Amino acid sequence: MNPGISQYAVGDSFDGFLLIKSATKGTASNGKPFLTLIVKDQSGEIEAKLWDATKEDEATYLPDQIVKFHGEITQFRNKPQLKIFNARLAQPTDGVKLDDFLEKAPVSREDLMESITERIFEMSNPNLQRITRHFVSNYQEGLLTYPAAVKNHHEYVSGLAHHVVSMLNLAKSLVDLYPDLNKDLLYAGVILHDLGKLRELSGPATPSYTLEGQLLGHIPMMMDEIGAVAKELGIEGEEVTMLQHMILSHHGKGEWGSPKPPLIREAEILHQIDNIDAKMNMLNRALEKVQPGEFTDRMFAMDNRRFYKPLFTEPS
C-alpha cells in the first residue's frame, strides 16, 4: 500500500486516491478560475490546487468525493501543497471506500464496547447502573462511531468511545489509589459525560455543529436527558442530581462552559481526568510527527505551546 499523504515530501510526485473534505473556487491573478481542495486520507490532510479549473471540474470535485489524483508536492507559505496535474472521480472498480480515508481510533469497536460493559458490570449502585446501561444500550451506535470533538483531541471515528475507555482506565486507577472515591458515580460520569455530543454534532464522519449544538450545547442537553431517563425508569433520589451535576460541571469553570464548578469530589476528578486524557491524546499525536531533538508546531489547545521531544526518550 501507498504511504499516507502526510508522509510525502516537497518535490515528490503523487499518484493515488484521496477524499475531498472541502472545495472552494477562486480566481487567479491571470483571471482564470481555480479550485482549492482540502483532501485527506487516514494519515492526515493537505491543501491541493487545481489550476485552470473548468465549470465541469467545479461541478465534479465536491466534498465527500473520493478522487484519483496525479500531481506533485510543492510548498506554499511553509506548508506542503499538492499541485494537481490531473484528476478523476473514483470508480466502483477502483475498490476504494469512504472508510479507508477516515482516521479511526487505534482500538476496535468491539474492544471499546467490552471495556465499557465491563465497568458497568462492576458498578454496585443499582440506580446509577441502570441509568448508565440505558444510555449505552440506546446510543450504542453513536457512542461507538462519533468523534470526541471536532478538532484538537480524539477527532476521529470512534474517538468518543476511545476517550471514554481511556478515562475509565484512569478512573479505575484513581479509585484504587484513593478508595474514598465513589466508583459508581465516577464510572457513570465518565461514560455519560460527553454523550450529549451525539446531539451537538451532525454525525460520525465529517462532523459539524447542529443548531441545537450551537445554541444549547452538549452539557445542558445531556443533563436534561439524564433527568428524562431517570423519570422514565422511575428512579428518584440524590444519585440523579449528583450524576446531573457531574455532567454539568465537567468543564470545570463557567468560562469553559460549565454553569456550575465541580462541587462533589467525583465531579472534580471527572474534570481532571477528562483534561489529562485529552492532553495525552494531543501530545502523543503531535510528538509522533516530530523527530527526537525537535519541537512540535504551536498547539492551540495547549496554550499555544510548542513541545520538545527529548533525544533520549526513544522507546528502550
Place this chain on the structure above:
Amino acid sequence: MNPGISQYAVGDSFDGFLLIKSATKGTASNGKPFLTLIVKDQSGEIEAKLWDATKEDEATYLPDQIVKFHGEITQFRNKPQLKIFNARLAQPTDGVKLDDFLEKAPVSREDLMESITERIFEMSNPNLQRITRHFVSNYQEGLLTYPAAVKNHHEYVSGLAHHVVSMLNLAKSLVDLYPDLNKDLLYAGVILHDLGKLRELSGPATPSYTLEGQLLGHIPMMMDEIGAVAKELGIEGEEVTMLQHMILSHHGKGEWGSPKPPLIREAEILHQIDNIDAKMNMLNRALEKVQPGEFTDRMFAMDNRRFYKPLFTEPS
C-alpha cells in the same frame, strides 16, 4: 402605626414587635452567654443583642418567631444595634402575623398577574403562547410569591413577579422602538427566564438555596423543564430551541452562569433588560435611603460603587 425599625436613630428607645431572621449564641468577655439576633420588619433589619441570655432565652428566641422587644438603639462599628432590655414571644392576642414583617413588592399580586396575563394574550405565536401559559398556570402561586433573588435586587415577597412585570414593560417599549424584535419570543423569555428559581430557592418568605439549586442552578433546570413541557404539549420545532436558548443565555456570559452567550437578537435584549431592571431596583432603593447631597453605601452588586444623589434631583 409605629415607624419601621430602619427609621430609628441612635439613642431612641424601642418598643414593638419584630421578626427574628437569625439567632446566634456567643460568650461575652465576662464569660456570660449572649444572643445575637437579626430582627426585621417591612422597613429593614437590625442586629440586636440580648446580653446575659439564659438557656431558656436560647430555646425561645429562634428564627421565624415574632417577638415583642423593649430596648434602645445603640451604635456598634458605625452601624445601629438594638440593645434588648426585655423580650417576650408574640401572643395570638397581639394580633400580629408573619406577613406584616416581610417586605413586599409595591404592586399587588392581582395587578402583577393581570399584567402578565395581558402580555400572554398579546402573543401571536401559538407554540410560544401555549408553553408560556402552561408555566404561568402551573406555577402561579410561586411566581406571585417568590422573590427574584436572595439578596441585591427584588429580594422581597412577590419580587419575582414584580421583576417580570417591570421587564415586560421595558420589553413592550423596546418592541415598539425596534420593530424587528420578535415580540412573542421576548415576552415568553421574560416571563420564564427566572422561573427556575422556584426550584432553586426553598420558599417565598425566608429563602435559602436548595440542594438542586446549589448543584444544578435555576438556568439548566428551567431549560430542562421547557423541554419537558414542550414534549408534554406535543410542541416541536425551532420555537422550543430558541426559548431554551433564551433561558440558557440570559446571564450573558460563562463567568456569570450562562453556558452559552446570547446568539439570537431577543436573547441579547433579554439579558440587557434583566440587567437594567435589576440595577434600577437596587439603585432606587439605595438612593431612597440617603438625602440629596449624600452618597449611598458601597453597593457590592454595582461593582462596589457608591452612588451620589444630586441636590437638584428631588421630584418636581
Place this chain on the structure above:
Amino acid sequence: MNPGISQYAVGDSFDGFLLIKSATKGTASNGKPFLTLIVKDQSGEIEAKLWDATKEDEATYLPDQIVKFHGEITQFRNKPQLKIFNARLAQPTDGVKLDDFLEKAPVSREDLMESITERIFEMSNPNLQRITRHFVSNYQEGLLTYPAAVKNHHEYVSGLAHHVVSMLNLAKSLVDLYPDLNKDLLYAGVILHDLGKLRELSGPATPSYTLEGQLLGHIPMMMDEIGAVAKELGIEGEEVTMLQHMILSHHGKGEWGSPKPPLIREAEILHQIDNIDAKMNMLNRALEKVQPGEFTDRMFAMDNRRFYKPLFTEPS
C-alpha cells in the same frame, strides 16, 4: 435603478458607477503594477482589482473619485472581488453626485432635528435646557451629518443624530417606567454624550481620527466644552458637574475609556441605553443580510459572536 454593489453574485458582470474609498498600488508576481481599490455605493463596499495599471491609472483613480466601472464579480479568499475590465472617471454629464454613494440614516435630517427639539422643549430645568440648546444650535450642522462612529454602529451620514434620537426614545420610555429618573439630566446627557465626536472625527463623509481625537478623545474634550459653555452662559451649580460626569462616565469603565464609572443613577442609565441602541443597530443590520436559518458573520464588536436568525422570526 441598478441594484447596489452588495447585491451582486460571483460571476455577475458589473456596469455602473462607484465611489473610490481607498486606492493602493501593488506589483503582481509577473512584475506588473496593479491597483487595489475599495469602492462603494449606498449598499456596501467591495474590493476591486485593476490589473496592469498604468502610471496614468495610478494618478486618476484616487479616493473620493466617482468612477464608471465595467467588470466581473469574482471570488478571492471567500470574499467577492470586482475584476475591472475598464474604467473611466464620472463626467458632469453623467449626473451622479457624492451623496448618492454614501450610506445615510433611514430617517430624514428634518425628522431627527424635530425629535431632538421636542425633547429639549420638554426639559424643565432651565440650566440643563440652556446648555443643551446652546450646543444643539451651535453644532447643528455637525450633529445632523456626522456618523456616530467610524465603524461598527451608526457609521453612516447622520448616524450621530440617528443614534441620539433612538436613545431619546429609549430614555423617554425609561423615564415613564422608572419615574425616579431625572428626565432633564438624562435627556441632556443623551443629546450631548457623543457630541465630542465632531472634534474627534475629521468630517461627516469619510471620517478619520483627528490628532486631537487620537491624543485626547471625545470624552474629555466634551466635558471641557460643557465647562466652557456653562461659564459663557453664566451657569453654575451642581447641574454642570452632573452633566460633565454623565459625559465622562458614559463608556462605563476605565478600560472602555471613561475615567470615572457612572456614579449617579442617570449616568448608569445613559451608559446602558447607549449600549443597547448601538447593539440593536449592529444586530439589525447584520441580520438583514442573512436569510432565516443562517448565522451572521462573526461580529467583532459583539465579542466575536455569530448571531442566528430563526426561521420563524419573519415579520408577520
Place this chain on the structure above:
Amino acid sequence: MNPGISQYAVGDSFDGFLLIKSATKGTASNGKPFLTLIVKDQSGEIEAKLWDATKEDEATYLPDQIVKFHGEITQFRNKPQLKIFNARLAQPTDGVKLDDFLEKAPVSREDLMESITERIFEMSNPNLQRITRHFVSNYQEGLLTYPAAVKNHHEYVSGLAHHVVSMLNLAKSLVDLYPDLNKDLLYAGVILHDLGKLRELSGPATPSYTLEGQLLGHIPMMMDEIGAVAKELGIEGEEVTMLQHMILSHHGKGEWGSPKPPLIREAEILHQIDNIDAKMNMLNRALEKVQPGEFTDRMFAMDNRRFYKPLFTEPS
C-alpha cells in the same frame, strides 16, 4: 521634646498633646458609651479609647482639636492602642499649634519653590513656559501646601511640591541620558501633572475628596484648565494638545484612570517617573520603620508585597 507617638511601646505610659483626626461613638458590652479617637502627631497616628465617655466628652473631643492626654499604651488585635485615663483640650497657654502635629515634607517650602522656578527658567519653548509659569504663579499656595495624595505616598503637608521636585530631578537626569527627550514638554508635564488635586482634594491639612473630585477627577479637570489657560493667554498650536495629552495619560492605562495611554515619548516617561518617585517614597518610609533583617508590613499600593531590609544595607 517628647518622642513621637509612634515610638511608644506597649506598656508605656503617655503624657502629652495629640491632634484628633477622627472621633466615633460606641457602646461597650456593659452598655456604657465610649469614644474611639484616631489621634496623631508628626510621627504617626494611634487609635485611642476613652471609656465611659460623658455627653460632654462627646461634644468636646472632636476632629481637629488638640488635646492633652494621660494614658497607657495597650495592645488590641496586634496593634498598639492608647487607653485614655484623662484628657483635656489644649489651652492657648500650652503653646502648641496645629502645624506641630502634621507631617511635612523634609524639604522647606522655599527650597521646593526655588527648584521649580529654576526648571521653569531653563525651559526654552515660550508657549510651554508661559503656561507653566501661569499655573505656578496662580496656584503657588496650594502647590506648596497640598499633599500629593490622601494616602500611600507623599501624603503630608507640601507633599505635592515634594513629589514634583523629586520628579523634576529625575526628569533632568533622564534628559541628560536620553537627549532625544523634549525637556520643555517633560518639565511642564511634571510640574502640572497633579495640580488638578487642588480641586480634587478639600485642603492641605486633613484632605478629603471634593464632590468634583469624586465625580470628575483631577485628570480631566486639569486637562480642562490647561485648555482654558492657553485660551486666556492666546496660545494655540500643538504644544497645548501635547501638554493636555501628558496630563490625560500620566496614569498610563484606562484601568488606572487615564482615558488615553501615553502616545508620545515624553508622556510615557512622565508616567514612568511618577511611578518611580511614588514607589521610592513609599518604600523608603516603610523601610525606615523596620530593622535590618526584618520585613515591612504588607504594602497595599505595592501589590500587597512585604519588603525585606537586608542586614548589610545600613548606610556606610
Place this chain on the structure above:
Amino acid sequence: MNPGISQYAVGDSFDGFLLIKSATKGTASNGKPFLTLIVKDQSGEIEAKLWDATKEDEATYLPDQIVKFHGEITQFRNKPQLKIFNARLAQPTDGVKLDDFLEKAPVSREDLMESITERIFEMSNPNLQRITRHFVSNYQEGLLTYPAAVKNHHEYVSGLAHHVVSMLNLAKSLVDLYPDLNKDLLYAGVILHDLGKLRELSGPATPSYTLEGQLLGHIPMMMDEIGAVAKELGIEGEEVTMLQHMILSHHGKGEWGSPKPPLIREAEILHQIDNIDAKMNMLNRALEKVQPGEFTDRMFAMDNRRFYKPLFTEPS
C-alpha cells in the same frame, strides 16, 4: 485515650494536654490583660482564651509548650473557642511528648521510604537514576519528616514523602496507561519536584519560610541543586536539562511560580498529578469532617468552593 480537640462540641468541658502553637497578648474592654492561644493536638486546633492573665502567665504559656488545660468549649463568631479555667505546664511525669501533638502522614516512614526506593530501582536510565538516588540518600531525613506545604495540603509530619509516594503511584498508573511516557524522567521528577522545600521551610514540625525561601523559592533553588549534583557526579547531557525543566515548570504557569510552562510531555504530566494528589488530599480531609448531606467550609485553595458530601457515598 481522650477524643481529639476537634471532636469537642460547644458546651463540653475539657480536661487534657494541648500544644501551644502561638500566643498573643491583648487588653480586654475592662482594661485587664488576657492571652489568646492557638492550641492543638493531632486532631486539629482551637483558639483558647485565658482571661485576666498575669505577667507570669504571659511568661509561661509560650509557643511549643505542652500545657494541661481545664476549661469549657464556647462559641465566638461561629467558631468554637476554649475558655480556660486553669492551666499548668506539662511535667516530665505526665508522660506526654511533642510528637503526640503533631499530625502525621497515615503511612509509616519505613513504608514511604520503601516505596520511593522501589521506584528508583525500576529506573533504567543510569544518569537519572544516579541523580535521584544521590538526592534521596543525602536528604533522606528531611524528605521523610518535612510537610509538603505550610498549609492546604499534606501539611503534616512526613507530608512531603506522603505526597511523593502518592504521586509515584499515580505516575506508575499513567505510565502503564500511556506507554509513550518516559518513566524514568517522570519518576525522577516526582521524587525531586518539591525537595527544594527542605531549604524553603524552616523545619519539619512547625515550619515557617526561611529568608532564602521567601526571596528565591524552592523551584529555582532545586533547579540549581540538580545542576550542582550533576556536575559533582560528572553527568552531562539532555537528561540534566530535562530534569531541571521538570522542576522549573511543575507549577504550570508563570502566575503560579514557574518561570517556564511545561514544554515536554512528562513535565505536563508531573504538573497534572501534583495537582490531582494535592486536591485529593485536601478534599478527603475536608469531607471526613462533615456528615453525609452536608457541605464543607469554603476551601480557599479550591477556588473558595464548598464541597457536598452525598448521602449515598458512604463506603459500602
Place this chain on the structure above:
Amino acid sequence: MNPGISQYAVGDSFDGFLLIKSATKGTASNGKPFLTLIVKDQSGEIEAKLWDATKEDEATYLPDQIVKFHGEITQFRNKPQLKIFNARLAQPTDGVKLDDFLEKAPVSREDLMESITERIFEMSNPNLQRITRHFVSNYQEGLLTYPAAVKNHHEYVSGLAHHVVSMLNLAKSLVDLYPDLNKDLLYAGVILHDLGKLRELSGPATPSYTLEGQLLGHIPMMMDEIGAVAKELGIEGEEVTMLQHMILSHHGKGEWGSPKPPLIREAEILHQIDNIDAKMNMLNRALEKVQPGEFTDRMFAMDNRRFYKPLFTEPS
C-alpha cells in the same frame, strides 16, 4: 558609500551588497519555483523575491551569505520588496565583510567596557564587587558582543553592553537622588541581570534560542551561576542571596518570567530601570524613522500603541 537599504523608495533601482538573513523556497501560481530572501544591511532589512529560481540558485543563496543584487524596489501589501533582476555571491575582491552588514551599538566596545569597569571600581562591598568582577572578566567577550534581546530592544551587536551601560547611568542618577539605595547591590544587579542571555542565545550575530534557553531561561540559569561563582570564590552571606533575588525578580511578575516579584528596594528599582531603558531604546529608534507630525507603526512591545512625533520636538 551607498545609502542603506531602508532609505530606498518604491520605484528605485538597487545595485549593491546585502547579507542574506533567511531564504525560503516557494512555487508560483505558474508552477515555477522562486526564492523569498530576507536581506539586510546596517540600516535595516527588506524582503526580496528571486523569481524563476534554479536549483543552483537555491543551493547558492543561503543564510549568512553576502550577495551582490541588481533589482528594483516594488511594493507588496504596503511593504517595500526588492524584485531581483540578477544576483551573484560576493567575491574576496569585493572587499565586503560580515561586520559591515550587522547593526551595532552606537558606542564602541572600548567605551562600554570602560563604563562598566568604572562602576565596578566604585563599589565598596567586597563580596558584591568580587562576584561582579569575576563575571565581567570571564564573560567579557560575550558581554561586549551579544545583543540584549532577539527583537524589540537593543537587538544589535553589543546591545547587551549598551543596555547595561545605559542602565548604569540611570542607576547612578537614582543613587544620587535617593541616597537610601544600596549602590553596590544596584550596580551588581544591573551588570549581571541579563548575563544569562549568553547561555540563552546562540551567538552575537544572528542569535536564536538554545535548547537550555527555551526550557530553562536566562533568569534561573543566571541565579544558578551566581550561586556557583560565590561558592567558587568562597563568598557566603546575605549578599549572595540578595544578588540572586535581584536577578530572579527583575522581570517584575510571574507572568513576565520572574518566579518572585521584587522584595527588596534595589530589586524594584532594577526592574524599573530595565523597563525604562528598554522602552527609550525602542521609542527612540521607532521615532527616528518617522517625520514630525506622523505616527510610528504599531509597536507590539509597547502594548501595540502607535506613538506620535510632535511637530515642535525637533532638536533645537
